[in-house]
Amino acid sequence: MLLQPKQQLGDDDVHVWHALIGEVPALHELDALLLPEELARMRCLHHAKDRDLFLLSRAVMRSVLASYLDCDGCDICLVGDNHGKPMLRPDRHPAELHFNLTHSRGAVALAVSRREVGVDVEDRRRRVEYLALAERFFSPPESEHLRRLPERELPEAFFAIWTLKEAFVKGLGRGIAFPLEAFAFDLDVDRLIAFRPLADFVSRDWHFQQFTLGERHRGAVAVARAAGERVRIELRDWVSAFVPSSHAGGSA
């Protein structure tokens, strides 16, 4: 039902596969890709839009990982690491392949790399209490930066910092227990992302990149690297590569 393109990944490459649910034709045919326990988890979700996004996230994850590992999607075996970050089961998939998944309000992204990687996507139109959340979760320099901005610039800047922080924490694999105030991003220096550990906890250099998906979603990817190493980050459209053109144009 899906195409099975073979993908190659160099040591410096990070591929960020993305899909917007409104652009995926014949969505419900994808449930053939899910394992029984994934279908059961999907059916437990109360809202249809959450079930659809879960289905798409698993279809993207299984099809993409299979395309690098040259196997069927249903043969991908995952385990959680010590902090719950999903990874390939090393005894079943000896190839060194790291990945991280994110899904939010109609968007899915999966980052794949030979290095540790984290990715986050958020709906930038979501209205939240920007300054109150920043006060609670961000570092003091980040909150201060947001407080000084004109109100119209606040949503963009807030989600830029949020997605960068989440991508980094997800790259480390440490989850919600990790202290988000222990590192800071400076975003207003020539559009470069400056990363400042405020505590001594990062043993290696990390590279960060922001991206947008359609008009609504903003994302960030974080990838571990040794100092001075190059990293090439490429956004890749899942529907174009994996959905047969006979399906294109149809709607979910």
Ligand SMILES: CC(C)(COP(=O)(O)OP(=O)(O)OC[C@H]1O[C@@H](n2cnc3c(N)ncnc32)[C@H](O)[C@@H]1OP(=O)(O)O)[C@@H](O)C(=O)NCCC(=O)NCCS
């Ligand atoms: C679970 C967590 C890793 C990400 O949650 P999230 O941002 O709500 O969700 P995302 O869609 O980006 O990521 C979820 C996926 O990350 C992966 N994941 C789960 N645990 C993970 C971990 N410890 N590390 C990295 N990735 C993890 C899973 O594939 C998960 O998908 P699934 O739920 O469908 O199984 C965790 O960091 C969290 O709850 N973060 C919220 C922290 C917060 O409050 N931040 C405030 C603003 S910075």
